Amino acid sequence: MALLEINDLHVNYGMITALKGISFEVNEGEVIALIGANGAGKTTTLHALTGLIPAKSGSIKLNGTELTKVPAHKIVEMGMAHVPEGRRIFQHLSVLDNLKLGAYTRKDKANIEKDMQMVYERFPRLAERKSQIAGTLSGGEQQMLAMGRALMSNPKIIVMDEPSMGLSPILVSEIFDIITSIRKDGTTVLLVEQNAKKALAIADRAYVLETGNIVLSGNASDLINDESIKKAYLGE
Amino acid sequence: MKTKSKLIKPYTKKSFITYALLIAVFTIVQLILNFGKMSFMMQSLLVPLCVYSILAVSLNLTVGILGELSLGQAGFMCIGAYSGALFSSLMKEAIPEAMVRFPIAILLGGLCAALFGVLIGIPVLRLRGDYLAIVTLAFGEIIKNICASLYLGKDAEGFHLSIKSAADMNMAPDGKMIINGALGLNGTPKDSNFTVAFIILLITVIIAYNFVYSRTGRAVMSIRDNRIAAESVGLNITKYKLITFGLTAFLAGVAGVIYSHNFSTLQASKFDYNMSILILVFVVLGGIGSIRGSVIAAVVLTLIPELLRETIGNYRMLFYAVILIAMMLVTSNSKLKGRITAYTNKLKGLIKKEKKGEIK
Numbered sequence: 056m057a058l059l060e061i062n063d064l065h066v067n068y069g070m071i072t073a074l075k076g077i078s079f080e081v082n083e084g085e086v087i088a089l090i091g092a093n094g095a096g097k098t099t100t101l102h103a104l105t106g107l108i109p110a111k112s113g114s115i116k117l118n119g120t121e122l123t124k125v126p127a128h129k130i131v132e133m134g135m136a137h138v139p140e141g142r143r144i145f146q147h148l149s150v151l152d153n154l155k156l157g158a159y160t161r162k163d164k165a166n167i168e169k170d171m172q173m174v175y176e177r178f179p180r181l182a183e184r185k186s187q188i189a190g191t192l193s194g195g196e197q198q199m200l201a202m203g204r205a206l207m208s209n210p211k212i213i214v215m216d217e218p219s220m221g222l223s224p225i226l227v228s229e230i231f232d233i234i235t236s237i238r239k240d241g242t243t244v245l246l247v248e249q250n251a252k253k254a255l256a257i258a259d260r261a262y263v264l265e266t267g268n269i270v271l272s273g274n275a276s277d278l279i280n281d282e283s284i285k286k287a288y289l290g291e
Numbered sequence: 292m293k294t295k296s297k298l299i300k301p302y303t304k305k306s307f308i309t310y311a312l313l314i315a316v317f318t319i320v321q322l323i324l325n326f327g328k329m330s331f332m333m334q335s336l337l338v339p340l341c342v343y344s345i346l347a348v349s350l351n352l353t354v355g356i357l358g359e360l361s362l363g364q365a366g367f368m369c370i371g372a373y374s375g376a377l378f379s380s381l382m383k384e385a386i387p388e389a390m391v392r393f394p395i396a397i398l399l400g401g402l403c404a405a406l407f408g409v410l411i412g413i414p415v416l417r418l419r420g421d422y423l424a425i426v427t428l429a430f431g432e433i434i435k436n437i438c439a440s441l442y443l444g445k446d447a448e449g450f451h452l453s454i455k456s457a458a459d460m461n462m463a464p465d466g467k468m469i470i471n472g473a474l475g476l477n478g479t480p481k482d483s484n485f486t487v488a489f490i491i492l493l494i495t496v497i498i499a500y501n502f503v504y505s506r507t508g509r510a511v512m513s514i515r516d517n518r519i520a521a522e523s524v525g526l527n528i529t530k531y532k533l534i535t536f537g538l539t540a541f542l543a544g545v546a547g548v549i550y551s552h553n554f555s556t557l558q559a560s561k562f563d564y565n566m567s568i569l570i571l572v573f574v575v576l577g578g579i580g581s582i583r584g585s586v587i588a589a590v591v592l593t594l595i596p597e598l599l600r601e602t603i604g605n606y607r608m609l610f611y612a613v614i615l616i617a618m619m620l621v622t623s624n625s626k627l628k629g630r631i632t633a634y635t636n637k638l639k640g641l642i643k644k645e646k647k648g649e650i651k
Contacts, residue, residue: 105523107519107522107523126527127522127523127525128522128525128526128527128528129525130525131523131524131525132525136523136524137523137524139519139520139523143517143519143520143523144516144517144520145512145513145516145517145520145521146516146517147512147515147516148509148512148513148516152509152513155509156509156510156513156521156524156526157524159510159524159525159526160524160525201520204524205524208524208525
């Protein structure tokens, strides 16, 4: 059984259909990329997964448990963490407080402390800026903080929305290295990206979304050489 | 020394400075009172000053910490005032000791207001920004108007209640009126005094600081900063909004009880939207999110019109308005603000240098 199974998922915004019945699955230990143009429904998919918007029909199963009727704050407890688009950190709180909030759903204090150290090891720059107000961090640091915050909930699967958005090329490479290392430590990753080249380079498999439908799927290494993908998303 | 100062967390320092300031002001006022140097007008202002400070601090929790605009503060104050005063006037004979009766009245008034806060909060907190402000304003007015048309009397048969008129109650002619519509409640025991009001203010400030720097406070501030991110780290947004709204209502209710026990008559018309807006002005000019600022603004802005009354009489509200506008300009002008902070930093540096010199 896959860790995350999505079956015929429909989502509407009022009269507008955003997802027209998509199905995909994420197995434990995989990095899955969800790529597509603006307005294809990538972010909508992630929001439906994490309960931020209700699904119209279809099913989302995490470890066999149906998620479509579960409120957003319970989903984090069940092991799915969300790194929202555009680095939504808590601007006026310190780096430390941001990370503490990531562990809000957990009760095991000793392990939280351990995970905090792990996050600091992974992101040494956050350790240096522990008491700094998060809004004064640079864009890359804010992205790291958002990722660190998600890791603090000790998730089985982490879903990331455009982690490379608005960052310099060097930082983009750094962020993708971090994603690879997160996966190495045993956390499954579902990655939504517009930077298809980078995403396909680190992913195991990928799904291509177009106006609310999955139009293509397969091994990332195959897709990266696919002519239509090259033309549409890789600019070649 | 260095390790010790590191152990004291910055917010502990901040809150203790506020407590120390409050106690210092209280001691000075008590001294002046003891020497009989305070005018009667100033004496009559002491309890209201504490009441307004409590109201400002409690509203700051919703406006500053939760980041939602509420204009229903006077309504919650009204509920607290009515329930507290009703309890006290009914229990005047049963519990003659004010030291026992008054704390119960305060707690009861606070709890009644908190109950209404949560009940109103459940539907209302789904709204945000301007809409929330409008709806809370309306609720405040509804509460005020219901209280103003409330008739309650007691005769040999028991209690009689009406929201139409005194005659509608069908009370026996020898019965006693307890709440008389727009004329309000009469004969509330005058249990409030400056010391009690001050102690409650101090407790309010302690509650506020501990709330802001607690786990719950952090969660509430995270909702203010970014609702979607807060939801995505697993916070139950509605729960934390309700907790904050309820706490604000509770403290406003407590303030209402103290207010009502400062006068022997209580009328609902006092708790109109002017009161709510006035409290919001205290919060905004004191600095949104700053608890110490709320207290200072409440005290200063209540004292100014009263002091002006003695000097320029009828023109005082005109000057008061000018002062408010000037304060708003100064606090929101970044250039002026920068100059002021540069100046205060310079002063701080000078003081530090002097201190170092002393030690050497």
